[in-house]
Amino acid sequence: MNTNILQIKDPILSIQDLSVAYDKNVAVKNVSVGIKKNNVTAIMGPSGCGKSTLLRALNRLHELYENITTTGSVFLNDEDIFKMSPIKLRRKMGMVFQRPNPFPTMSIYDNVIAGYKLNGISQKRQERDEIVERSLRDVALWDEVKDSLTKKGTFLSGGQQQRLCIARALAFNPEIILLDEPTSALDPVATSKIEDLLIKLKENYTIIMVTHNMSQAARISDYSLFMYLGELVEYGKTKNMFTNPQDRRTEEYLTGKFG
Amino acid sequence: MKSISEIDNIGARTKKDRIFMGLVVLLSVVTVSPIVLIISKLIIKGYKQLNFGFLVEKMPDTMQAMTAVANNELIPGGIANAILGTLLMVVLASAIAIPVGIISGVYLYENQGKWMANLTRSVSDILQGVPSIVLGLISYLWVVKHVTNGFSALAGSFALGIMMLPMIVRSTEETLKMIPQTLKEAGLALGIPYWRVLFGILIPTGFSGLMTGILLAVSRVIGETAPLMLTALGSSVINTNISKPTSAIPLVIWEFYNDPNMVDLIWSSSLLLMIMVLAFNLTAKQVAASRK
Ligand SMILES: Nc1ncnc2c1ncn2[C@@H]1O[C@H](COP(=O)(O)OP(=O)(O)O)[C@@H](O)[C@H]1O
Numbered sequence: 001m002n003t004n005i006l007q008i009k010d011p012i013l014s015i016q017d018l019s020v021a022y023d024k025n026v027a028v029k030n031v032s033v034g035i036k037k038n039n040v041t042a043i044m045g046p047s048g049c050g051k052s053t054l055l056r057a058l059n060r061l062h063e064l065y066e067n068i069t070t071t072g073s074v075f076l077n078d079e080d081i082f083k084m085s086p087i088k089l090r091r092k093m094g095m096v097f098q099r100p101n102p103f104p105t106m107s108i109y110d111n112v113i114a115g116y117k118l119n120g121i122s123q124k125r126q127e128r129d130e131i132v133e134r135s136l137r138d139v140a141l142w143d144e145v146k147d148s149l150t151k152k153g154t155f156l157s158g159g160q161q162q163r164l165c166i167a168r169a170l171a172f173n174p175e176i177i178l179l180d181e182p183t184s185a186l187d188p189v190a191t192s193k194i195e196d197l198l199i200k201l202k203e204n205y206t207i208i209m210v211t212h213n214m215s216q217a218a219r220i221s222d223y224s225l226f227m228y229l230g231e232l233v234e235y236g237k238t239k240n241m242f243t244n245p246q247d248r249r250t251e252e253y254l255t256g257k258f259g
Numbered sequence: 260m261k262s263i264s265e266i267d268n269i270g271a272r273t274k275k276d277r278i279f280m281g282l283v284v285l286l287s288v289v290t291v292s293p294i295v296l297i298i299s300k301l302i303i304k305g306y307k308q309l310n311f312g313f314l315v316e317k318m319p320d321t322m323q324a325m326t327a328v329a330n331n332e333l334i335p336g337g338i339a340n341a342i343l344g345t346l347l348m349v350v351l352a353s354a355i356a357i358p359v360g361i362i363s364g365v366y367l368y369e370n371q372g373k374w375m376a377n378l379t380r381s382v383s384d385i386l387q388g389v390p391s392i393v394l395g396l397i398s399y400l401w402v403v404k405h406v407t408n409g410f411s412a413l414a415g416s417f418a419l420g421i422m423m424l425p426m427i428v429r430s431t432e433e434t435l436k437m438i439p440q441t442l443k444e445a446g447l448a449l450g451i452p453y454w455r456v457l458f459g460i461l462i463p464t465g466f467s468g469l470m471t472g473i474l475l476a477v478s479r480v481i482g483e484t485a486p487l488m489l490t491a492l493g494s495s496v497i498n499t500n501i502s503k504p505t506s507a508i509p510l511v512i513w514e515f516y517n518d519p520n521m522v523d524l525i526w527s528s529s530l531l532l533m534i535m536v537l538a539f540n541l542t543a544k545q546v547a548a549s550r551k
C-alpha cells in the first residue's frame with residue numbers, strides 16, 4: 001500500500017482501483033482513494049494529468065462516449081455507483097463545469113428548477129418557489145436576482161452565471177458536488193465569491209473540486225489529491241501536503257518546478 | 260523630373276479600377292434584373308385579379324371566364340381551392356417530414372463517424388438530388404395505387420414530404436452540432452434522461468436553426484408542380500379530404516396556361532405563389548438572424 005495516500009475512515013465516497021481509458025490511452029490509472037464527508041477535497045496536478053477524467057468518472061459521464069472505458073469501483077455510502085441507475089446517481093452528485101453553462105433558452109428560475117421540471121416531477125408552484133429561493137440563497141445570488149427571475153440566465157455576468165449553475169446543481173439536494181475548475185473562466189472578484197461560497201457549502205455538502213490553481217487549493221480545501229500522468233501520487237490533508245509533501249513530484253509541483 | 264503619377268502609373272491604375280468597378284456594377288445588375296423583371300411583370304399583369312374574392316372563391320368555369328373576357332371584365336371567382344390545397348398538402352408534408360427529419364438528424368448527430376450514420380447521411384444527400392418528378396412517380400406507385408386508391412392530397416403530401424426530408428435532416432444535424440457539448444452534459448449531469456435533455460434543452464436551444472431549415476424546405480416545395488400532377492392531380496372544388504384529388508397553386512397555374520380563357524389568372528396566381536415563397540424565405544432569414 002502506498003504510504004503517501006491517506007486512509008479516510010468512513011468515507012462518503014470510496015474510489016477503488018479506478019482506471020479510465022480513452023481508446024487505448026489510459027488517462028487515469030488505478031486510483032484508490034476515500035473522500036471525507038462535509039469537506040472540500042481538491043484534485044490538483046499539471047494540465048493533462050487526468051483530473052477532469054477522474055471527476056467525470058464519478059457521475060458516470062464517460063458512459064456517453066463509446067471510446068471511453070472505465071474499470072474499478074466507486075462506492076457512494078457503500079452503494080456501488082456502477083450498479084445504480086445513472087439518473088439516480090447523478091441526482092446525488094451535482095456537477096459544475098469549467099465554463100458557466102446555464103441553459104440559454106431558460107429563465108433564471110427555470111434554470112434552477114430544470115432538474116425537476118425536465119424530469120417531469122410535478123410540484124406545486126409554492127414548492128418550486130421554495131426550492132428556487134433556497135438554492136439561490138445557498139449560492140448568495142438571491143438578493144441579486146430576486147427581481148429578475150424571469151430573465152434569461154445568460155444575461156447574468158460570468159460569475160453570476162457560474163453561481164447560477166451551482167444553484168442548479170444544488171436544487172436536487174445532492175450529497176456531493178463535483179466542480180471542474182469552476183473559476184478558471186472568472187475574474188478574481190467572482191472567483192473569491194465562489195471560493196467563499198464553497199467553504200460555506202461544505203456544511204451541507206461534500207465538495208470535490210478540480211483546480212490547477214495551487215493557491216486556490218490551499219485557500220479552500222481540507223484534503224488534496226495530487227495527480228501526475230494519470231496516477232494518484234499523494235493524498236492527504238491540504239495543510240500537511242503544502243508544508244510537508246511526501247513525494248518528490250508533489251514537492252516539485254508545489255514549488256513551481258513544473259505545471 | 261517625373262511626376263508621382265507617372266512613376267507609379269496612377270493614371271492607368273485608376274482607369275483599370277474604374278473599368279473593373281463598372282464591370283462589377285454591370286454584372287450585379289445582370290444578376291439582380293431577372294428577379295426584378297419577374298416580380299414587376301407579375302405585379303403589373305397580376306395585381307388586378309388579386310382581390311379578396313381571388314383568395315376566398317373557388318375556380319370559375321370556362322364559360323364564366325369566357326364571358327368575362329369577352330365583356331372586358333375581370334374574371335370572376337378565385338383560386339381558394341388551390342390555396343387551401345397547397346396549405347393542406349404543405350401542412351401534411353411537414354407533419355410527415357418534420358418528425359422523421361428531426362429524428363434522423365438527431366440520429367446522425369449522435370452517431371458521428373459510424374457507418375450506418377454515414378450511409379444514412381449519404382442516402383439523404385442523394386435523395387436531395389432526386390428529380391421531383393421521380394418522387395412524384397414513386398408516390399404514385401406507392402400511395403396512389405396502394406394507399407388511397409386514386410389521386411389524393413395524401414399522395415401529393417408524401418411526395419413533397421420526401422422532398423423536404425433531406426433538408427430537415429441536414430439542418431437538424433448541423434444545428435445540433437453547433438450547440439456546445441457541455442449543455443447536453445449539464446442536462447444529463449442533472450439526472451435528466453436523454454430524450455428529455457433532447458426535447459427540453461437541445462431542441463429549444465437550436466430552435467431557430469431547425470425553424471430556418473423547415474421554412475426553407477417549405478418554400479422549396481410550395482412551388483413544386485410535377486410531382487403533384489402525378490399524385491394530387493388537381494380539383495376544381497374545395498377539397499379537405501386527404502384521400503381525394505386536390506388542387507394546388509402551381510397546378511392551377513398549369514391549368515390556366517392550358518385554357519385560353521383563363522390566361523389572365525396565370526399572373527395573379529403566380530404573383531400569389533411568389534409572395535408566399537418570398538414570405539417563407541424572408542421569415543427563414545429573419546429567424547436565422549435572430550439566432551445571434
Ligand atoms: N475526449 C477525450 N478523448 C481522448 N483523450 C482525451 C479526452 N479527454 C482527455 N483526454 C486525454 O486524457 C488525458 C487527461 O485529460 P484530462 O482529464 O482532461 O486532464 P486534466 O483535466 O487534468 O487537464 C490527457 O492526456 C488528454 O489528452
Ligand SMILES: [Mg+2]
Nearest residue numbers: 051052053180
Ligand atoms: Mg481538465
